[in-house]
Amino acid sequence: MICAGTGCVANGSLKVKDALETELIKRNLQKEVKIVLTGCNGFCAKGPVMVVYPEDIFYQLVKPEDVPHLVEEHFIKGRPVQKFLYTPPADKNTIPVMNDIPFFKHQVLRALRNRSLIDAEKIEEYIARDGYMAAAKALTEMTPEQIVVEMKKSGLRGRGGAGFLTGLKWELCARVSGDIKYILCNGDEGDPGAFMDRSVMEADPHSVLEGMIIAAKAINAHYGYIYVRAEYPLAVQRLQLAIESAKDHGLLGKDILGTGFDLDLEIYQGAGAFVCGEETALMASIEGKRGMPRAKPPFPAVKGLWQRPSVLNNVETFANIPPIILHGADWYASLGTEKSKGTKVFALSGALNNIGLVEVPMGTPLKTIIYDIGGGIKNNRKFKAVQMGGPSGGCIPGSLIDTPVDFENINKTGAIMGSGGMVVMDETTCMPAMAKFFLEFTEDESCGKCVPCRIGNKTLLTILQRITNGEGREGDIELLLDLSQQIKDTSLCGLGQTSPNPVLTTIKYFRDEYEAHIKEHRCPARVCTPLVKFVVDQSKCKKCGQCFKACPAGALKWEKGQVAYIDPEKCTKCKSCIKACRFWSID
Amino acid sequence: MAKLTIADLKKIKEDYHQGLREGGFRVKITVHMGTCGIAAGARGIMNTIMEELAKSNLKDVAITTSGCAGLCSQEPMTTIETTGQPPIKYTALTEEKMRKIFAEHVVAGRPVTEYALVAGHETTY
Known part of the structure; x- marks a missing residue:
């Protein structure tokens, strides 16, 4: 890793890179040692700097003429060169660098690669960061089949929450014949405490457009919609501007980049119904109908928007696609776990010291996210649980804090990965009251089409209300469990199939709190007023x-x-x- | 606007980087203006920078914006990059802090350690 920040480039880091490349070829090591240029490490005064992995050895003040000696000692003889080793400054009064601060140290930005580096409203700045180069590659050098193969190989799974393999989704739609197909983007982010997609749309709208161009080529679609909730005015405004400027530059519309490929994109503003994040409801909403889901099959890949084959992907999924096409599936799959590749963006909120948006490799332990990146629990309180996946997800208790965060391991806890909301709770949160909060949300947002969701969730809420009011009855816990299972099994869409998860997981991990409410008329967290x-x-x-x-x-x-x-x-x-x-x- | 070709894309990229190196800007100030930053008062910080810049008569300072920098609870934030130095992120800004940072870091080239959170770029590979 050679630093190519402005400071190090000014000090000659690119010359060091050239010298290193030459020397590695000379020694026939070019296949074993890979050179990567990075952004600024923050050590400009000691530049040019480089880091050698896997040993994580930091060299400073390297000059091109030192390179042969360095390669000889480090890569052939395997001993670090003392002369160039970094020595921490004695002066404590300096500004810390990225690696000193846990919030930054554990993050790897892929979907958020342009975060704080570009002006979202200037297409040139996106292009200067390799923007639209992946679209160019996909449109000129790759067949739709090759794109699908690359996507499948990368292992990228849908970032909206369900984790369906993106390449497979595209393949299913690409196989269906049809002269009109649609590419759709789901920006209907609705989980309480989730703001990943909003941030991507605001900070880097062109990355979403570019991902959609590549997907459109893979399935042969020439028209698409971005569905964004109207409560995100800044996201809508910046996306609109991005679409217009992409059109002006021939990156959308007819004959993109002179390749003969056409794609028109349009924003559709949703009114903010949670259920419209469900794919068939979203499509009904674009068609001008009430946002209600329908039974599947037929799946949208076969009959989607206006009965035409359609692919719907989440904002973060699209933002991940350009670097996969540009750097290849193997590069993407080099981070992550066996079945969950790459990185995931999370929105941290709740009782944490650092509230914000973070991107970490899949498999990062929950503990690292909460204590290192999140800075631990506010006011020196104790960590009680984290709610993942919003109203569709569940809580993960303190005892499972070592859980690696990937699709499989989170599912095992009873929660879901979801779109990336992480609401952290300390001991002042009452778990039955928390479950009640989410049920109030789902009861409100249920579209009412199917009975289990419409009446089942209402009944769950009624039981939770009486428990938190101190009127819980013997057998209520069993009733909640039984009813929850039935709602999960019989609801029409993802909303009802997942809405009992907060109830199920809080009972699974905090049954004693339910019992305290029902049997002892006591709220251990002192939240439920009638019980205090x-x-x-x-x-x-x-x-x-x-x-x-x-x-x-x-x-x-x-x-x-x-x-x-x-x-x-x-x-x-x-x-x-x-x-x-x-x-x-x-x- | 003429339609771009792939060669144009590469040229835009090169021109842009060359412009950064040779464009005569000594300082680049980025104000983080996602919804979180704006809600915390980023527009006020932006106005302060514009005022200070107008007062200073400096011609080698570029002001730009970008989206959420990740640490929403510590907005408003700015990143200041001067030639040959690492970019420095400043957090939890007020107008007074910003004026001091402008005078010391932008004008005099000395980063304000007490308000600075971190130096460098994030890992993006």
Whole structure:
């Protein structure tokens, strides 16, 4: 890895690269040692710098004339050259570099490769980062079959959540004959706590367009839609601009890049219904009908939009495609696990110190994502669980924090990979109340077409409401489990088939909390107001007076050195005191 | 606009990189303006930079925007890159911080360590 940031290039890193290439050929090592140019490492003052893997040895201040000696010692004799080894600066008062900061250190950007590097509204900046070169390659050098083969070989699986092999989806559609086919992009990101697709559309809209051009060639489509929810105005605006400027430059429309291939793309703004993220509902919505799913088969690859063969891929999936075509399937598959290749973008939110958007290789342990990249739990609280996959997913408890994050291992926990939302919870979250929150969401968003989803989810919600209200009955847990399974088995589409997952996983991992609510009329996290007594536990109270300062109703009695007391007459049960108490001493 | 050919794509890329090297810009300031950045006040930071630039009469500073830089909870953020130096990311900016950064890093070429989060590019291979 040779740094090709502006600093190192100014110091001659490209000359070092040339010298290294020459020397490796001379020594017949060119097949064993691969040279990669990287972005700036942050060590410009010590440039040109390079890192040698797998040993992770960092060399600084390398000059072209040093290269023969370095190759001789390092690659032939296998001993690092002391003279060029990096020595950490003694001065503590310097700005840390990427590798010093866990948030950046563990990330590898592929779908987000242009993050913070380009202006989304300038097509030249995208082109300058190899933009549209993959489309050019696909349109001039590759047959549709070759594109499909490359995609299948790369192992890329749909990033919308279900993880279907992208190349296989394209192959199914490519095989169907038909003069009109459609290529569709799913930007109807609707999971609470998920904002991966929005960010890609805002920061790098051309990467989505380029992915769609390649897919269109593979299935022979000449028309397509990008379905984006209207709540993403900036994404819509930047995509629109990208489409217009791509058309102006002959990268969309008729005869793209003079290759004779045509593709027109149009944005369709959705009204923000969660169910429209389901493929058949999305297509119905574009057709101007109510966004409701239909039974499959026929699958969209055979009969999709307006009964024509169609392929629908997620935003992040499309953004991954250009580098696969450009660098090859083997390059893509070099990261990840056996069945989940490449990287995945996650939106971190909830009780973490670092809220944001991250991209990590598949198989990265959950622990690394939460503690290293996410910076651990806010306010020194304990990690309780993470909800993955939004309302369709489930929670993964603290005991499974070593789980490698890929499709298979996440499925084993009962959660799903989903589109990439990770909502992290600490011990102040009540799990039955959390399940209730998601059921409120799915009950609201159910389109109502099939009975299990429409009435089943409503019933699940009713049971959860009575549990969190302190009116839970003996047998409610069993009823929830039984009903959940039936909803999963009999619902028409993905919404109903997955909506009980938050209930199932919270019961699986936090059954004791459900039992505490039902049998002891107690909410261990002090979230469910009807179950909180608002009494200070004398043995736990540290007499600090924080609750007294927080109470807006004048219900707290406290004096320095005295245990606090809550006046039930004045208490409005707002829970300000519970939030303020650091010792869990209010029950 | 004339339709591009594949040769044009390569030329745009080369011209762009050459322009960066020889375009006479000593400093490039990128304001991160995804929804998260804008919500946290990136437009105000952008205005501050424009004001300071106008006051300074510098002609070798380029201002540009990009999307979300990943650390949404620490927006507004900017990245400042000066010739021969690593790009520096500044986080949780206010207008006062930005004015100080402009005076010290952009004008005088000394990065402001106390507001800087990190130096360098992210791993993209």
